[in-house]
Amino acid sequence: MRYMLIMRATRHSEAGIPPRAESIEAMNAYHAELEKAGVLLAAERLLPSSNGIRIAYPNAGGSPAFASGPIDQVNELAAGYTVIDVTSEEEALAWAKRAPDPNGYGEGVIDLHRMLDE
């Protein structure tokens, strides 16, 4: 079963401030460990929302409304994700809880989601 860890955007990540050096090292080590255990499927970082757009469908069946970034609701944005393939929920939880603080400024948030099986 596959799980996704979503690293939420922070005020720092949105302003393009890189994570603290310790955080970068810890995250690299974490991903290396996932890789070595054979569970890592993907790990990507995203540019801040100022480089993208938001597409909203405010009216069912209607045309979408576009809004270029940056998006003000920083905490609802993603800054990166990691996809792992594990054999049980316990294993996913164990891996997820070992993930380090993504940027080291006291704002880090990670959401763990189980991915829908096709």
Added chain:
Amino acid sequence: MTESASRLAIEAVWRIESAKLIAGLTRMVRDVGLAEDLAQDALVIALEKWPVTGIPDKPGAWLMTAAKRRALDLLRRDKLRDRKYEEVGRSAELYTEDELNGEASGEIGDDLLRLIFMTCHPILSREGRVALTLRLLGGLTTDEIARAFIVPEPTIAQRIVRAKRTLREARAAFEETPAGPELKERLEAVLEVIYLMFNEGYAATSGENWTRPLLCQEALRLGRILAEVAPLEPEAHGLAALMEFQASRLKTRVGPAGEPILLADQNRSLWDRLLIRRGLAALERARSLGRPLGPYALQAAIAACHAEAPSSEETNWMRIAALYEALSRVMPSPIVELNRAVAIGMAFGPAFALELVEQLESEPALQDYHLLPSVKGDFLYKLGRIEEAGAAFEAAAAMARNEQERDLLLRRAAACRSAE
């Protein structure tokens, strides 16, 4: 009407109608120089007749009819058999009066857009583009353009003549509006000319007048027209928004003695609210077109944060830092990085910002730029590193070109010394 009053009235009509007139005529005769001559001939006729008859109800249509008659006269007299001029005859009834008085949309909008693309053609020199655009789209005289740029009139006249000749020799036809990747490139050239014009007026560092409002007004007007005729181009709205915001601060950026006043020290109650609202509306249009913001829209969005803030402290520096982050990707430059550092310093404290500034110190382009040590001094001061701050302010003062700025920096350096 007295003679001078009617002359002023006719000049006003000319300023409103000339671009549309030249654009329409260029489509017919396919030669921008000839189109301008025909339009000028129509103006001469108007100057003779209107003081007697009064200004007609639809002056634009009147001028167009006069210009076309003049074209047909030329055709008959010179027995021009050149096929391209035959079009004049065929299209003589092309414009109805309603069309000429309509908004800058539809066919007239297309004509104007094509004319802007032509006067900002990449085969022309930058100076040539600016002069020709002011002449043909702004309806300014060579004398007015020369005074705005503080250069002799013959220089401007020569630039215009040369630009027209280049267009003619290159047979730069009054082409269809470019599309696809070419449109993006050509639009960039147009936006650049308009912004160059605006900046020339806005940030004039030489000459007796610190700001030269005519160029700003003209650029703003062209920017609005461009946004109107190219409504699906986010950067056209972005540039219009940027100029609206900057123009809203036009009156507050110079002190009584002609000294520049920094954004943080400007009297915000004097900012022009109407222009700010227009800027916000234009920016909203740029944001709603479904593309990440480009360089002009990003700069406009930054200006919007300042425009909406009651004071420098209460500014949404976090958002400004985020906008600079994107700007540093689409328009990378050491100056953008330095501004980004300032925004980050305001949003997240001086420690981060100092790191960024120190990285920029090796940047060759910033070696003589006094704002780099000045900004660094500011962050050092806020971090309590007073001695280092004093040294940075002194270094900045040695580089400052402007006397007032130098004095200010020396005062800050002295304050650091006495605080040690």
